[in-house]
Amino acid sequence: MRHLPRLRGAxxxxxxxxxxxxxxxxxxxxxxxxSSSTTTQSFQRRALxxxxxxxxxxxxxxxxxxxxxxxxxxxxxxxxxxxxxxxxVPAQDGLELEEVGGLDGWWENPANYGAGKEWVGFGxxxxxxxxxxxxxxxxxxxxxxxxxxxxxxxxxLTVARDILLSSGWGPATLTITAAKTKLIAxxxxxxxxxxxxxHEAMMAALEKHTFPAKENGDQDTILAAESEENLEPEVKExxxxxxxxxxEAEVTEEVETTVAQDQEVEVKEEAEEAVxxxxEAEVKxxxxxxxxxxxxxxxxxMLKELGHEWKRATIRDTIFKFFVAKRIQKLTGxxxxxxKLVALATAxxxxxEIIKPPKAKKLAEEIExxxxxxxxxxxxxFPRRVTPIDKEKMVGRWKVIREELEGRGLPVIGTANIDxxxxxxxxxxxx
Amino acid sequence: xAVKALQAVSQGRNGVxxxxxxxxxxDLHYCDWAGSSRGMNGFIKSLLPKFAAAHPQIEFTxxxxxxxxxxxxxxxxxGRSKPICVRNMEPYEILKKLELLxxxxxxxxxxxxxxxxxxxxxxxxxxxxxxxNGMPL
Numbered sequence: 066m067r068h069l070p071r072l073r074g075a076x077x078x079x080x081x082x083x084x085x086x087x088x089x090x091x092x093x094x095x096x097x098x099x100s101s102s103t104t105t106q107s108f109q110r111r112a113l114x115x116x117x118x119x120x121x122x123x124x125x126x127x128x129x130x131x132x133x134x135x136x137x138x139x140x141x142x143x144x145x146x147x148x149x150x151x152x153x154v155p156a157q158d159g160l161e162l163e164e165v166g167g168l169d170g171w172w173e174n175p176a177n178y179g180a181g182k183e184w185v186g187f188g189x190x191x192x193x194x195x196x197x198x199x200x201x202x203x204x205x206x207x208x209x210x211x212x213x214x215x216x217x218x219x220x221x222l223t224v225a226r227d228i229l230l231s232s233g234w235g236p237a238t239l240t241i242t243a244a245k246t247k248l249i250a251x252x253x254x255x256x257x258x259x260x261x262x263x264h265e266a267m268m269a270a271l272e273k274h275t276f277p278a279k280e281n282g283d284q285d286t287i288l289a290a291e292s293e294e295n296l297e298p299e300v301k302e303x304x305x306x307x308x309x310x311x312x313e314a315e316v317t318e319e320v321e322t323t324v325a326q327d328q329e330v331e332v333k334e335e336a337e338e339a340v341x342x343x344x345e346a347e348v349k350x351x352x353x354x355x356x357x358x359x360x361x362x363x364x365x366x367m368l369k370e371l372g373h374e375w376k377r378a379t380i381r382d383t384i385f386k387f388f389v390a391k392r393i394q395k396l397t398g399x400x401x402x403x404x405k406l407v408a409l410a411t412a413x414x415x416x417x418e419i420i421k422p423p424k425a426k427k428l429a430e431e432i433e434x435x436x437x438x439x440x441x442x443x444x445x446x447f448p449r450r451v452t453p454i455d456k457e458k459m460v461g462r463w464k465v466i467r468e469e470l471e472g473r474g475l476p477v478i479g480t481a482n483i484d485x486x487x488x489x490x491x492x493x494x495x496x
Numbered sequence: 497x498a499v500k501a502l503q504a505v506s507q508g509r510n511g512v513x514x515x516x517x518x519x520x521x522x523d524l525h526y527c528d529w530a531g532s533s534r535g536m537n538g539f540i541k542s543l544l545p546k547f548a549a550a551h552p553q554i555e556f557t558x559x560x561x562x563x564x565x566x567x568x569x570x571x572x573x574x575g576r577s578k579p580i581c582v583r584n585m586e587p588y589e590i591l592k593k594l595e596l597l598x599x600x601x602x603x604x605x606x607x608x609x610x611x612x613x614x615x616x617x618x619x620x621x622x623x624x625x626x627x628x629n630g631m632p633l
Contacts, residue, residue, distance in 0.1 A: 293501045427528050427538050429560065437545055440556075447559035 187391075189233055192398040196420045197364035199397055204371060204415050205243040206392035207256065207380075212264050212271070213388050229388055231275040233395055234357050242270040244367045248412075250378035256412060257378075376413035383407070393419065454478075507615055517553050518601045521571040522594065525561040532583035536566035539587035554598065555563060568593055572602025 145155050156162045171177060193199055209228050216225035232238060246267045247259035258264050359367075380386055386409065390401045399419040402408070409415055425431035430446040439446040457463040469479050510516055527533040540558055548556050557617060561567070565583035568590065574580070578600055582590045612622065 361561070427560075428526060428540065429558075432558075435600070437541065438548070441545065441548050441556075443552050443554065444544070444556040444558065447557070450558075450561055453558045 088320065126316060149453060168195050188400070189398040193358060193396070195361045195364065197361050197368055198359060198417050199399075199420050201244065201359065201364045201367050202242065202396040203389075203393060203412065204248070204398060205240055205376065205421070206249060206389050207375070207412060208246045208264070208267055209244045209271070210385060210388035211248075211256070212268055214266070214376060214382075214385055226481055228271060229391055231271075231395070234359070237357075238273050239267075239270055239274055240367075242267050244371060246377065248375040250374060254377070254379045256375070256380050358456060360459040376416065378412050379410055380415075381410060389415065509615070516552075516573070517598070518572050518574070519554055519570050519598050520556040520573050522597055523555065523567075523571070524558045525564065525567045525569075526558075526561055527564055527566065527619065528560060529589065530563065530565070533566045534574040535585045535587050536582055543587050543591050547591065551598065552591060566616040568597060570597035570600060570602070572600070574602045576602045576604075 170270075193202065213225040213228040216222070216228065246263055247258055248257050251257040379391065386406050390406055393415070394400055399421065401418055405418060409418060420462070425434055427448075429446055431437065432446050433448075438446060454463060457466060468479055475481075476483075510518075524536070524544070526536045528537075528562050531607065544556070544558075548554075565581055566585075567579055567581055569577055569579040578597060580597065582593055585593070
């Protein structure tokens, strides 16, 4: 047991400061005497409480702005002897009390189910494995991320957000338009669009296919619709009025945007071109316009047109790389870890990272894949355990052994259910 | 009576004319799952290619042995074999063991009491310049 030294009298301030182990004891003693200097008193208060030591003047504490203090009105429960309800029976213990809330009937409540309640992952559950499709996906991700980065410079960030968070491949038109958007390595090797107007067609295609889809079949909309069903009538009316006001605001915004679009004639022309290109593609064949992941053959045809220059372009901006990684995850299901993403500096390295074959599970497979011992005639690698039968086969003895065993009526492989302990039976005489 | 020469069968003296390595084969066994084989798996991938290329006269066989510790077994031309368990060893430690297997003769280990071993031992012992009277020139 630890012994604390007892103090008989008042302790000087110098002792308080010099020996931190005896702070508590000295402070108590000093308070009792109350004959010390002002510095000592302030230290004593500090030693006895955790509050900040004030300089002497009493400060009136006002609640910070934005915080609503609790109301001072108290609701007092009616005393049991003053209750007039004849049906009231006071509970004698906790089990007799009425249960409020809890999980009773949770599983039976239909409001807890539905499409909006199901967990939806960020990317697809099945990864794309075809190298050509992956390469096209990286190209499309780069195009979309470049557009998103341009949009991030504006005050309205919803467009950039919708591009980055839009679901996977969508209509095939998006992939076709992205493949037609030419990317080049700039003067310093950085990734750029070929011209200042190069991205307009892709932007128009995104506006047509991505954003309306987002508004119509959005997860938030489903959730909102489901939650509205469970609301009370009064609240529902309020929600409806708010929604109507929002719709009006949206309509006015749309009118404004259409006015702005009228002014931007060039943009409109580009959009018309994109629509025309889409119609041309439709004429070529329906197979080419199948939604979702494109086929490997189509991807290879696209890659021939894309060339290889864009793979050498550098991407050093961390935020841009993050955009690209998120789009790649949405399109292919491949997650690029942050640690590796920092080290990836070119578009080609991004492709290499996700095309990389999965790690071999067995050493023999890895040796075979890497062809480590291919040039060495004195090394043999077996994919499975070398059994005694394998060893006999290697020297050509197994055929002879098999014939001998069969000739004597003995099992070739295994023990044929012959008990090991037959000698024990002979000794004991048991049946 | 004519003098007859003593008949003797010539004895092999390895290294006098040509040197034949006594180790003819080394088997390497590993396990894909067990942690004690981690060093062995790394050795097979990283160091064995160079070692095997430096010793073309030795045959190497690599095969898994699931749920067992890793082993290197040397087979010698006298018919004997020498197994060494290399569990939990690092790749460079395993390389040392393979050098041991390569340099071994395959004979049973014997206690060496004399400093010089020869099949043609001298009756007079080893000459020493520090003993005897010496020879004035």
